[in-house]
């Protein structure tokens with residue numbers, strides 16, 4: 001790993017192995033005002049340890065993306081505070097965090113730049129920040145693409161490759177910045193089961209090689225238990241942790257854990273928690289409608 | 290097969306995840322963007338059109354068509370070294386008309402592009418700017434080109450400037466509007482991604498907004514080129530001493546019907562060529578788009 005890329009991401013923070021702890025404290029996010037006001041996140045508090053894979057699970061529309069956007073700095077929070085490694089990124093004095101390469105988002109519907117090749121996409125961060133020369137960034141990008149098995153499509157455009165490949169390129173584009181936190185918003189939602197499986201293994205591979213904190217939104221429970229150290233199961237809107245499940249299956253993991261009894265037990269527990277909320281969400285929807 | 294792809298084969302190795310990992314094409318052929326029609330087929334089309342013209346006017350002499358210039362008559366005049374009405378492929382005057390029109394098109398189209406693209410980018414990028422400017426813009430835009438004639442004559446002293454102005458004006462609106470739409474069509478996630486990755490506003494403008502708007506800009510430029518010719522001919526018919534529009538109009542006044550047809554055919558050909566040129570430049574700048582939509586494979 002080059003220290004070059006480390007620099008921008010960790011500006012001002014100690015470069016220890018404890019990078020990327022997230023503290024979410026009493027965060028509230030409301031949209032609009034008056035009658036049309038929607039509270040997406042309400043008094044939400046939980047901690048994500050440095051280097052942890054935290055899976056945020058909740059019914060659609062519960063406010064998961066709103067929470068992620070607040071961490072990323074795409075919008076403000078109404079009240080509360082979010083800290084990364086003890087540093088307040090948004091809080092009472094400063095309702096909106098500044099987006100930056102220490103917290104890189106992989107978007108729900110993908111956001112590669114279609115007019116840049118896959119290689120240029122991956123090299124984009126360090127090139128723009130000026131932390132690497134363009135040549136160095138491209139060399140690093142190429143080796144990251146090789147890590148996810150995509151060196152042969154480096155010179156192609158995102159529109160020319162499959163959606164599964166695009167997701168891997170996008171994750172490589174994030175990882176090259178050596179962010180403290182990787183924010184993934186249902187990245188594999190549109191993929192078929194087989195491709196998803198490949199994606200999970202590719203992601204874990206990258207994770208083992210490039211230690212980073214992962215904040216991962218999903219509503220696929222198997223995905224959540226397979227990848228996560230921890231599941232934060234949210235209530236139906238507004239988003240707030242209802243149950244936190246520690247996944248005590250040791251990393252590194254491979255597909256074989258799926259058939260283990262412990263995996264099944266954890267799935268059951270997660271399922272029960274989610275089901276209650278899904279029912280609640282459904283009934284709330286009924287009332288509103 | 291890479292390591293990861295190989296895992297995708299599964300235990301029995303039979304499941305090639307063909308949909309997830311399509312074979313990588315190795316060659317990329319270049320063809321014009323939104324490829325111009327294939328030649329042999331278009332020749333058939335042209336032949337059919339010319340035949341219909343010939344039959345309607347010169348063979349069957351259909352009631353309303355009989356007075357029109359016939360195909361043979363036009364062809365003879367056009368290729369004559371000593372044309373009856375003074376304009377053919379072998380007269381300097383013919384090329385002067387073309388050249389004058391082309392110069393006006395180049396001036397007007399360039400001005401429309403140089404002003405319209407930046408204005409459109411700004412309109413799309415800055416909501417504040419859009420709120421100030423767009424209502425004015427939208428009020429002026431529907432005013433037809435002929436309604437601008439008096440103003441342009443009052444505004445500019447020479448006929449030349451006012452013809453160029455009239456040619457410019459419609460093209461400018463088209464280019465600006467399409468550029469603005471282009472910026473607005475950019476996926477907001479893409480802009481957010483760039484901000485996440487540490488790009489400054491200036492870098493976002495250069496690397497995201499401008500290339501992201503490019504497909505719409507070039508669609509706009511193609512339309513704008515067409516609109517330029519349209520307005521040019523209208524303007525040349527109103528005022529001007531040379532140009533293809535002027536040629537057609539005076540030929541009509543002097544009852545030189547074959548010359549009208551010569552003017553029209555020439556307009557069509559030059560107009561087609563200029564649009565093809567815009568397409569070609571667009572294709573050069575947007576290799577990604579070509580390959581994405583599969584034309585370039």
Ligand SMILES: Nc1ncnc2c1ncn2[C@@H]1O[C@H](COP(=O)(O)OP(=O)(O)O)[C@@H](O)[C@H]1O
Pocket residue numbers: 031032038039040058059060061062063064065066067237
């Ligand atoms: N920009 C916005 N303006 C108004 N309401 C919004 C906005 N974004 C999200 N919402 C509302 O907030 C709620 C939570 O949305 P979101 O965070 O996207 O949920 P999730 O990602 O869990 O599906 C939804 O009811 C949604 O309609």
Ligand SMILES: [Mg+2]
Pocket residue numbers: 061064065108185
């Ligand atoms: Mg969402």
